[in-house]
Amino acid sequence: MPEQRLQPASGIDYPMTMQEFDAWFPSEEACAEYLKRLRWPEGFVCPECGGTKQWPTGRQQMRCTACQRQTSVTAGTIFEGTRKPLRVWFQAAWYLTSQKFGGNALGLQRVLGFGSYQTAWSWLHKMRRAMVRPGRDLLSGRVEVDETYVGGREEGMVGRHTEKKAIVVVAIEVREPKGFGRVRLRQVPDVSGDSLVGFIRDVVMSGSVILTDGWKGYDSLPQYGYKREKTVLSSSGDPAHVALPGVHRVASLLKRWILGTHQGAVSNKHLDYYLDEFTFRFNRRISKARGLLFYRLLQQAVRTDPVPYGKLVAR
Numbered sequence: 001m002p003e004q005r006l007q008p009a010s011g012i013d014y015p016m017t018m019q020e021f022d023a024w025f026p027s028e029e030a031c032a033e034y035l036k037r038l039r040w041p042e043g044f045v046c047p048e049c050g051g052t053k054q055w056p057t058g059r060q061q062m063r064c065t066a067c068q069r070q071t072s073v074t075a076g077t078i079f080e081g082t083r084k085p086l087r088v089w090f091q092a093a094w095y096l097t098s099q100k101f102g103g104n105a106l107g108l109q110r111v112l113g114f115g116s117y118q119t120a121w122s123w124l125h126k127m128r129r130a131m132v133r134p135g136r137d138l139l140s141g142r143v144e145v146d147e148t149y150v151g152g153r154e155e156g157m158v159g160r161h162t163e164k165k166a167i168v169v170v171a172i173e174v175r176e177p178k179g180f181g182r183v184r185l186r187q188v189p190d191v192s193g194d195s196l197v198g199f200i201r202d203v204v205m206s207g208s209v210i211l212t213d214g215w216k217g218y219d220s221l222p223q224y225g226y227k228r229e230k231t232v233l234s235s236s237g238d239p240a241h242v243a244l245p246g247v248h249r250v251a252s253l254l255k256r257w258i259l260g261t262h263q264g265a266v267s268n269k270h271l272d273y274y275l276d277e278f279t280f281r282f283n284r285r286i287s288k289a290r291g292l293l294f295y296r297l298l299q300q301a302v303r304t305d306p307v308p309y310g311k312l313v314a315r
């Protein structure tokens, strides 16, 4: 499985259907082999010394011939220390990626027959950690940016403290002559210039054209090499989505996904990871092969550090 190949191919790099999935991954050995190829496409590299020679010492274990250190295909990945079979993890990844809108913890618990809701919940969160590639490409060209408000339950019946809505900034590439490209999202504490322009500087290439409304929080964009195009709303009260249709579409899809797939049960504390999953899906929305999402998820999973349960809930 050479990583240099530009487009991983259906039926060669990943299964296409549930039937193929079953045929590809009948055993723990088959799953471990698949992970090995994703983790070390050029062959084994010792995480300790960089040595490239090893001998197998178990189903998933190997020992480096140079430094003698024992390692495994799952050590140092999101699968580290798992007591469940890899095959069950693969089924979870397939469940999550083969459905257009993903799934929630209750659904995963049912499908895999887990006794514990917490296990299903933590697996989904571990997989979300692997959905965003570190150092991914910056957006470029013409990019719409705007804020939207997500979640936050309405005032509780007995006046209990309820969560405020979270502010999410959305950036989306505008394609010529029509359509939209990739998206980036981030939860921000406020709509100050530091938060908004800080986000843009992190995700959009300098020199790009940024389409915004008239909010002053975006005023410093030219200082950082961006061209700003302001679309000020008319006094007739045109809704913002007329001016920034891409952001509007993403914002409404995001809200529908949180309400639908997750029944609105997303706390602000964990929202960032849901945004990661939304981004992962949205940026692959035109891919006809759902198996490609499965492939990308596992490819990133073997490059993502382990996240112990305590860290998942603490934040």
Ligand SMILES: [Zn+2]
Pocket: 046, 047, 048, 049, 050, 051, 064, 065, 066, 067, 068, 069
């Ligand atoms: Zn070594």
